[in-house]
Amino acid sequence: MNSSLEMIRKINGITALKSHFTTLIEQDRKLAALQVNDEEVSFPTLYTLSSLITTNQLTKYLSDRNKVALALRKDILAKERSPATPFPYSICETPQLIHSVLKWIVDTGANENLNSKYRFVLDRSAGLLTTIYHDPTDLPAVSQLLFKRNHDSHQTHYLTWAYFSSQNFSCLLPIGERLASGDEAEKEFALELLHFIPGIDEAKEPYVHFRNWYEENLPYLVLNEDSYEMTAQLEPYCVDYMLKYKEQQTNTRYHDEEFKALPSETQKILGDFSYKLRKYSRSEWKEWLNRPLDAQVQSIEEVNHDTYRR
Amino acid sequence: MILIGGKKVTIDNFDERMIQNQFERNVLEALLNSPTTHTYRSRGEVLFEMQFRSAITASARELYYSGAQFADFYKSRCNPMFWDLLPDGAFQLKPGIPPSEAIIDIFRNGRIYAFECATAMIIVLYKATLRMLPPAKFNSLFADIRLWGWKYDKDLRIVHNIPPQYVPGDIRYVKNPDVNPLTPEWQGENIVDMGDGTFFGHGLGFRTLPGIIDALARRRRPGAMRMPYLLETATRPGFSYLYQFATMRHEERNQNVLLFDDQLSNTSVSIDDYNQNQGELLKEYITIRFPEA
Numbered sequence: 001m002n003s004s005l006e007m008i009r010k011i012n013g014i015t016a017l018k019s020h021f022t023t024l025i026e027q028d029r030k031l032a033a034l035q036v037n038d039e040e041v042s043f044p045t046l047y048t049l050s051s052l053i054t055t056n057q058l059t060k061y062l063s064d065r066n067k068v069a070l071a072l073r074k075d076i077l078a079k080e081r082s083p084a085t086p087f088p089y090s091i092c093e094t095p096q097l098i099h100s101v102l103k104w105i106v107d108t109g110a111n112e113n114l115n116s117k118y119r120f121v122l123d124r125s126a127g128l129l130t131t132i133y134h135d136p137t138d139l140p141a142v143s144q145l146l147f148k149r150n151h152d153s154h155q156t157h158y159l160t161w162a163y164f165s166s167q168n169f170s171c172l173l174p175i176g177e178r179l180a181s182g183d184e185a186e187k188e189f190a191l192e193l194l195h196f197i198p199g200i201d202e203a204k205e206p207y208v209h210f211r212n213w214y215e216e217n218l219p220y221l222v223l224n225e226d227s228y229e230m231t232a233q234l235e236p237y238c239v240d241y242m243l244k245y246k247e248q249q250t251n252t253r254y255h256d257e258e259f260k261a262l263p264s265e266t267q268k269i270l271g272d273f274s275y276k277l278r279k280y281s282r283s284e285w286k287e288w289l290n291r292p293l294d295a296q297v298q299s300i301e302e303v304n305h306d307t308y309r310r
Numbered sequence: 311m312i313l314i315g316g317k318k319v320t321i322d323n324f325d326e327r328m329i330q331n332q333f334e335r336n337v338l339e340a341l342l343n344s345p346t347t348h349t350y351r352s353r354g355e356v357l358f359e360m361q362f363r364s365a366i367t368a369s370a371r372e373l374y375y376s377g378a379q380f381a382d383f384y385k386s387r388c389n390p391m392f393w394d395l396l397p398d399g400a401f402q403l404k405p406g407i408p409p410s411e412a413i414i415d416i417f418r419n420g421r422i423y424a425f426e427c428a429t430a431m432i433i434v435l436y437k438a439t440l441r442m443l444p445p446a447k448f449n450s451l452f453a454d455i456r457l458w459g460w461k462y463d464k465d466l467r468i469v470h471n472i473p474p475q476y477v478p479g480d481i482r483y484v485k486n487p488d489v490n491p492l493t494p495e496w497q498g499e500n501i502v503d504m505g506d507g508t509f510f511g512h513g514l515g516f517r518t519l520p521g522i523i524d525a526l527a528r529r530r531r532p533g534a535m536r537m538p539y540l541l542e543t544a545t546r547p548g549f550s551y552l553y554q555f556a557t558m559r560h561e562e563r564n565q566n567v568l569l570f571d572d573q574l575s576n577t578s579v580s581i582d583d584y585n586q587n588q589g590e591l592l593k594e595y596i597t598i599r600f601p602e603a
Contacts, residue, residue, distance in 0.1 A: 076492060120384050124492055131491040132531075155383040155398035157459065158494040165491075 003040035005049075014048045014114065021049050025056050033061030042108035043069060047118055068094075068101040076124045077117065095133075102129045103138060110145040119154060127162030136168050143174035150189045160193065164236035169221045172214060172237070179207035196235040198268075216275065220244040241271030246289070247278060258293050266297065273300045312341050312356060313349045323353065325588065333367060333505050334360040337478055346474040350550075358442070358556055359549040363479025363505075365438035369417075370502040370510040373434055376420025380427070380513030382495040383458075389415055389422045393457075400458030401425070409452045410445040413437055428459040430512030431481050431500045435466055435547050447555050467548025478505025481545040484519075486526040488534035496529035498538070500545075569595040 009017040024032035036046060036053070050070055053059060059067060105125045113119065126142045129135070142163055149156045163171060178190035187206070194200055194210060203209035217239045224238045242259050245267070259267065270293075278285040288296060312319050321342060329335050337360045341348050350356050381387065383399030392412040393401040403412050413436045416423050425433070436455070440448050452465050460468070473480075485498040501509035501522060508516045514525050519540060526538035567584040569577050569591060584591060 116384060127491045127494060153397045155400075157383050157399075161494055161497060162491065 003035070003038045003045075005035055005038070005041055005045050009045050009048060017045065017048055018052060021052055025052070025058070029056065029058060030061050033058040036066060037061075037063040041066075042112075043105045044109050044112040044114060044118070046070070047073065047109070047114065047121070064097060065101055065104065068098055069105060072098070072101065072105070072125065072128075073121050076121050099129070099133050099135070102126075102133075103141065106138070106141045106145060110141065110148055113152060119149075123149070123159050123162075126159060127165075130162045130166040130171075134166055134168060136166075136170050139163075139166060139168065139171045140174050142166075143171070147178065147186060147189065151185065160234065164234070167223060169218060169237060172210075176207065176210040176214060179210055193234075195233065196238065217244070220271070239268075239271065241267040244271035245274040247274075262293070269300060270296060273303075311344060311347050313347055314353055314356070315351070319353070324356075328353075328357055330361070331364065333364045333478060336505050337363050340475070340477050344475045355550065355553050358553045362438060362442050362547070362549055362552070363477065365441040366434060366479045366481075366502060367504050367510075369434045369437035369441065370504065372417050372437065373420070373430060373512065374510060374515060376417045376423075378416060378420035378430070378512075379424035380430075380495075381424035382426055385424060386426075386429075387422065387424045389419055391415070396458075398458065399425075400456055400461075401429075403455045408445070408449045409436075409455045410440055410448045412455065413440055425457070425512075426459070426495050427500045427512040429457050431502070431545070432457055432460065432466075434502065435468070435481075439466065439547065439552060442552065443555050451555065467551040468545060469548060470543060470545045472542045473544045473546075476503065476544055478503050479546075482509070483541045483543060483545075484511075484522050484526060484538050485541055486530065486538040488530045488536045489526075490529055490531040493529055496526060499526060571595055 005017065005021070008020050021032060024035065033053070035041075036049060036058075046066055046069055050073060053062070053070065059070065062070070102125050106122065106129060109118075109122050109125075122145065126145050129138045130142055142159070146156055146159050146163055149159060172194070175190050175193050178186050179194075181187050181190070191200065191206060197210060197213050200206055200209050200213070220240050220243045221237045222240045222243075224235050241264075242256070245259065259270070262270070273296075274285065274289065277288055288299065291299070314323075319342075321338070324338060329338065338356070341356070341359075350359075386395060386399040386401070388395050388401045392404060392407050392415045394404055396402055403409055413433070416433055417437060436452065439452075443451070455465075460470075476482075480503045482501050482503060483498055484501060486496055489497040499511040499514060499522060501511040501514075504510055504516065508518055509522055510516050511522055511525075514522060517525065523538045523540075527534075530536075530538075567579055569579065571577075571594070579587075579591070
């Protein structure tokens with residue numbers, strides 16, 4: 001932590017930081033702005049100084065990172081969004097720059113909690129990252145923020161929505177990792193987010209259960225349009241059991257309509273069994289798949305019965 | 311089609327006096343004319359659902375005129391006399407406050423309150439339940455209310471699925487898949503089917519379905535390609551479950567109908583029995599005394 005501004009904020013607090021920065025401005029406006037441009041300066045420091053920067057018209061001296069960050073802050077806090085946006089940087093023209101600034105905001109700002117407006121800016125920045133850029137490398141930082149919000153008893157509603165809106169199934173991994181955490185509250189929140197995984201609530205080792213489920217079902221996961229707004233139980237992704245059953249979307253020769261008409265539990269049983277048999281013996285699986293559906297269901301019952309008897 | 315005790319019933323089984331308004335008539339006709347079979351234990355249960363659905367729309371209207379504002383969870387607010395505002399934006403009933411009073415306060419002092427659309431729907435359902443159950447029963451059932459989206463709905467036995475048929479008073483959902491990520495509170499809107507071609511959405515007011523879709527479309531991200539759309543799912547409280555508490559009210563207060571013959575000796579029957587045998591009873595008895603409402 002080489003930046004003096006960072007040290008003052010962390011050691012003496014934000015009032016001292018503002019006072020120090022005001023003195024710097026009185027001495028040399030440009031030099032004051034240059035201190036904010038220091039690579040070591042974090043978003044919470046920039047956020048704390050934002051009103052002083054604006055009222056003293058220092059924006060022109062700021063680095064691109066800081067200019068974009070303050071423009072994003074202003075846009076996020078804008079009361080009216082339509083028809084014209086006050087944000088002066090086009091995402092189309094400078095996509096990488098805005099992406100990197102959003103990442104910087106979340107990376108350096110997630111662990112601070114200045115006030116509710118600040119939290120709002122952080123959550124919305126994380127939402128922009130996941131819903132617009134869809135970059136899987138951003139997911140650990142956003143999941144970190146999500147768990148921090150839960151830890152502090154702050155609402156996670158929009159952030160959860162934004163996180164799963166990344167439309168990247170690998171976003172389940174950073175949550176699943178928390179199932180192995182020693183922190184019970186963290187584990188509980190991870191279980192709440194992953195409740196849609198069959199059997200996870202009853203699993204003796206939820207982390208192992210999650211990993212097995214993830215590895216088995218990843219190729220067959222699809223987006224689900226459910227959301228917290230319409231149900232208490234968010235189910236962002238679900239398993240396409242027909243795909244799991246027949247392996248490839250293009251395999252249309254297998255009883256598609258008949259399969260769709262089955263109860264969802266039977267679809268799940270067929271999908272799971274088909275996957276296991278395919279893994280065990282591809283030739284046996286092909287032979288099994290060509291049987292009529294009711295014969296397939298019956299063969300599963302027989303296998304289960306034999307397993308039970310053993 | 312409606313089945314009561316295994317028997318198909320028609321509109322003739324329902325006396326005009328049992329149907330309080332056009333909305334209830336529409337609900338009844340929708341259920342009677344449905345290709346789906348709706349099974350009830352008694353005619354009283356059918357009437358309860360009709361009245362409950364009517365109470366849902368009345369409560370939606372009441373919420374609109376209360377002046378309660380739309381706000382995301384960051385800006386939720388409530389009357390601190392009745393509720394604690396939690397850090398996550400939820401409203402927790404204060405200890406010692408009767409939940410019925412706290413729910414009524416939202417409608418009485420709406421301008422003090424701000425919440426988003428899912429919480430609004432739960433509030434509407436609580437208020438409708440309060441219209442249908444006596445306050446004492448309501449207070450014992452919902453002693454520890456916490457209002458936060460759809461998350462705390464266990465007491466209402468909310469059913470959320472794709473129903474075989476939509477009925478006025480249902481809560482539907484219009485999804486806005488390309489919502490502007492800066493305004494995720496408009497990712498969709500929970501709406502009450504008002505039964506007259508309009509829907510109520512908290513923050514949007516009363517609009518037709520195209521009107522709701524248009525309002526959400528204005529809250530999409532720049533360059534959005536997908537329009538908002540109505541989902542097939544519907545949300546309803548557990549009418550059948552809650553009915554038992556309404557019927558218990560009758561039992562608790564001994565609300566039977568008193569019948570007096572020409573010797574002025576009296577006998578009593580339940581309201582349901584009276585409704586079923588009304589024609590015969592009117593011929594046999596000279597005075598009929600109804601319990602107080």
